[in-house]
Each structure stands twice: as C-alpha cells, then as structure tokens.
Amino acid sequence: MYRSGAVMAWNVFKFCTALRGLGSIMILLVLGVVGVTYYALVLCNYGPALTSGGLDSLIAVLVLIIFHSLLGMLLWSYFSVVFTDPGGVPPNYRPLVDQERGEIDPLEASEFGPLTTPDPTNARIRYCRKCNQLKPPRCHHCSVCGRCVLKMDHHCVWVVNCVGALNYKYFLLFLFYTFLETMVVTLALLPHFLAFFSDEDIPGSPSTLATTFLAFVLNLAFALSVFGFLIMHISLVSANTTTIxxxxxxxxxxxxxxxxxxxxxxxxxxxxxxxxxxxxYSDEDLRRMPALQGLEYPSKPDLDAQEF
Structure with a gap:
C-alpha cells in the first residue's frame, strides 16, 4: 500500500514538471488567437471598411479604436502576470513577535489548524516541510514552481506562472480586458458570421471567410469561459480570499x-x-499597504482576540 502511494506521489510531481513545459506552448497559443483575431477583424473586415465612406467608415473607426485600446491593455496585463514574480518567502524569514505577550503575532498563525512545525510545542507557526522553511500567513507551496508562494491563488498554465500576492491584480485585469476584448470582437464579427447562413454572396476569398468564422467562434468561446472565471474571482476579492x-x-x-x-x-x-x-501600483500604496507586498495582512481584531 505504501509503495503504491509513493508511486502515485511521484507521478503527480512528474505531471507538475510537464505543466512547466506546457506553459510556453500556452503563451504561443494565446498569441496565436490574438493574431487570428487581429487578421480577421482588422485586415479582413474593418480595415478595408475605412475607405468605404459614410456610416461604414465611422463604425469601422469606432470598432478599431476600441479594439486596439482593449488589446493594448490586455497584452500589458497579460505580460505583467507572466513576468511578475508572484512573491516568494524572503530568506531567513521569521514571524513577527508580539512584544507585550511574547507570542507569535496572530497574523502569522496557522489559519486552518495545527501544522507540523520545527517546534512541536508551538503549532501556531506555519512551516513548509517541502521547502524546510517557515511560512508567512496565507502562503502556500506550489508543486509546479517548487516553492512557497505568497498569498497563492493558483498556478496558471496560461501565464506560465503562479498567481499570488504580487501579480493577482494583474491576473484579474487580464481576465477583465480579455472578456471585454472578446465580447467586442464577437459583436463586431457577428454580422459577418450570420452572413455565412444567408443566401447573399459574401465578398472575400475562402481563406478570409474561414479566418473570420474561426475568429468569431474562438472569441465567443473565450468570452463565455472567461466570464465565469471573472465572476468567481470577483466573489473571491469581495470576501478577501483566494481560490485555495x-x-x-x-x-x-x-x-x-x-x-x-x-x-x-x-x-x-x-x-x-x-x-x-x-x-x-502607486508608490503611496506600496509604502503604506503591507498587504500588497504579501507578508502582512490586516484582520478583524475581534477574531484575533478569540484565539487567545
């Protein structure tokens, strides 16, 4: 029985290693979807409409301005998530000590019950057996990254990174702008999509029509799926919690x-x-809000007092 459990654990970590390699492919997939969308919307449909004159040109200008603005914010947010470290435990980290009571600060205690610690007499200190180090509050170990991540929400294959304290806002903005962008593209390409099912002759080459059809389907699918994630994370933010x-x-x-x-x-x-x-973030917020750094979090005083 023990041997099979060890094999199962080994397979899980091998799967985590595979996820790291899959991440680079997912970035290319994201950029591929952006490229297909750009080609279909800008180069095949609304770009040429700029020279049509009249209402068509005005609509094309409006669509292209909105599309490029949202695309810029989407890519900025996306690569901010990809390249921003979510936050790791500082070297030689030690919990804060309450000088009056001589005890560990409640914010450094285990939120969810006793954990195995280097000092069995003090189960309030959170300790990671995989990293062999103390853990700040709301910190969790990521098996994919192989380290503890501050205020870890989840490991996201789409961004090849963990989503944690220092890049969670960027991840939420990525979801937000992705939803807006895909909805704009879906609505903009809807008349061209419906034209496929009409008896009218559709201008354009077969490759152009196929790209437009594919871009509409992809953006509609992404809009619906991202909307669900966005609603879920809005509820998490409103309760000041993470997925974990x-x-x-x-x-x-x-x-x-x-x-x-x-x-x-x-x-x-x-x-x-x-x-x-x-x-x-503004420099002002970074100076006066320790929660944005991922190590200290304000909590309800009445609930802290109940622990003693």
Whole structure:
C-alpha cells in the first residue's frame, strides 16, 4: 500500500514538471488567437471598411479604436502576470513577535489548524516541510514552481506562472480586458458570421471567410469561459480570499481577513483610483499597504482576540 502511494506521489510531481513545459506552448497559443483575431477583424473586415465612406467608415473607426485600446491593455496585463514574480518567502524569514505577550503575532498563525512545525510545542507557526522553511500567513507551496508562494491563488498554465500576492491584480485585469476584448470582437464579427447562413454572396476569398468564422467562434468561446472565471474571482476579492483559501476555509465559519467589500477590494487593487485599471501600483500604496507586498495582512481584531 505504501509503495503504491509513493508511486502515485511521484507521478503527480512528474505531471507538475510537464505543466512547466506546457506553459510556453500556452503563451504561443494565446498569441496565436490574438493574431487570428487581429487578421480577421482588422485586415479582413474593418480595415478595408475605412475607405468605404459614410456610416461604414465611422463604425469601422469606432470598432478599431476600441479594439486596439482593449488589446493594448490586455497584452500589458497579460505580460505583467507572466513576468511578475508572484512573491516568494524572503530568506531567513521569521514571524513577527508580539512584544507585550511574547507570542507569535496572530497574523502569522496557522489559519486552518495545527501544522507540523520545527517546534512541536508551538503549532501556531506555519512551516513548509517541502521547502524546510517557515511560512508567512496565507502562503502556500506550489508543486509546479517548487516553492512557497505568497498569498497563492493558483498556478496558471496560461501565464506560465503562479498567481499570488504580487501579480493577482494583474491576473484579474487580464481576465477583465480579455472578456471585454472578446465580447467586442464577437459583436463586431457577428454580422459577418450570420452572413455565412444567408443566401447573399459574401465578398472575400475562402481563406478570409474561414479566418473570420474561426475568429468569431474562438472569441465567443473565450468570452463565455472567461466570464465565469471573472465572476468567481470577483466573489473571491469581495470576501478577501483566494481560490485555495475558499476551499480550505469551509471549516472556518468566520474569515478573519474579510474587512468589508471596500477594504477587501483595496487589499488587491490599492486605494488610488487612477491605478485601479492598469497593472501597476502607486508608490503611496506600496509604502503604506503591507498587504500588497504579501507578508502582512490586516484582520478583524475581534477574531484575533478569540484565539487567545
């Protein structure tokens, strides 16, 4: 029985290794979908319509402006997720100590019960047996990355990276702009898609028509799937939790990090409104909001007091 369990664990880690190699392919797939969409919308349909004159030209200008604006924000957000480290545990990390009580700060305690720690007499300290190091609050080990990630939400194959404390906002913006972009493309190509089923002669070469058809189907599929993920993550942000925590805190009736929707939102997006819709933070927020750095998180005082 033990041997089969060991083989199963070995196979899981081999699968995690395969996911790392798959990630590069997924980036090419994303860029491929963007390329097909750009060719169908801009080069085949609305680009040529610019010279038509009248209402058609006006609509083409409007569609192209919206499309390129959203595409720029989508790519900016996407590559911000890809190239931003989600946050790792600093070398020689130690939990904060309450000087008055001489105990570990409640924010550094285990949120979900006792864990195996280097000191069996203090089960409040979170410890990773795989990394052999202490873990900050809300930190989890990623088997794909092979390390602990601050406020880990999940490992995303589409971005070849973990989604954690330092790039979660960028991931949400990527979902947001992807949904808007795919919806705009779907609506813009809808008349051309419906033309396939009409008795009218459709202008364009067979390859142009096939690309338009494919772009419409791909963008509609992405719009519907991303919408579901976007709704799920909106609910997570409103409760100040992550995908992993939402599953684990089922046994916890009261969530200490739920500070109200407004403050929960600010814990991810910051307080400066002009930065809310771009993948960046203001220097002011980075200085005065430790939660954006992934190591310290404010919590409800009444729930902290109940632990003592």
């Amino acid at each position: 925590e939402a599953y684990e805190k089922k046994a916890t009736p009261k969530w200490r990090y739920d500070l109200g929707r407004k403050r929960n939102f600010e814990q991810v997006f910051g307080t400066v409104q002009r930065y809310w819709f771009i993948p960046a």
